[in-house]
Amino acid sequence: TKGAAEEMISCSTKMEVDGQVKPLTDQRKKQILADIAEMNDDGLRVVLLGYKMNPAPVGEFSVDDESELTLIGFLAFLDPPKESAKAVIENLKHDGITIKILTGDNAAVTRNVGLQVGLNVDTIYTDSDFAGKTHEEMKKMVEECDIFVKLSPESKARIIQLLKENGHTVGYMGDGINDAPAMKSADVSISVDTAVDIAKKSADI
Helix, strand or coil: CEECHHHHHHCEEEEEECCEEEECCHHHHHHHHHHHHHHHHCCEEEEEEEECCCCCCCCCCCHHHCCCEEEEEEEEEECCCCCCHHHHHHHHHHCCCCCCEECCCCHHHHHHHHHHHCCCCCCEEEHHHHCCCCHHHHHHHHHHCCEEECCCHHHHHHHHHHHHHCCCCCEEECCCHHHHHHHHHCCEEECCCCCCHHHHHHCCC
């Protein structure tokens, strides 16, 4: 199985290095996270890969099987923005359109991309930053921040709803399953021809 670092580490107990299986100690967890943080700072998106030798029979897999995994390595992806992105965002700004990023990715990767395309990365909110806030506080938060990370699909849709309540007309561009609720919440939803089917079906454009 594969997934984000923190989630994978939380359900793993061992790691395999040079063919040898070793306990996943706190020190090794810290080293793994430090290695990933370094890759994230370089703009790489990273997921951890793990395995289990004795899962449930085929057809009976469940969340319970994602436990006591053995970590075996990193999967790292470089997905740089198009060269034209910075100029396009600047043109949209002149037309009174604000670009906001709503993503499930972590802060380090998103900050790197934001800097490359000229977005303000001084303030970045995560899902947990909204916990315990009043409705009015959340309405203010979505105005003062342009980058939201580690979001669930439901949180993306909620941020769009808050922006609409603040009087904005909201367009949302997405291409994955996790984008479908946000696309349905937006005034105008946009997708691409390489998107998953549910994103394309949810899109106005």
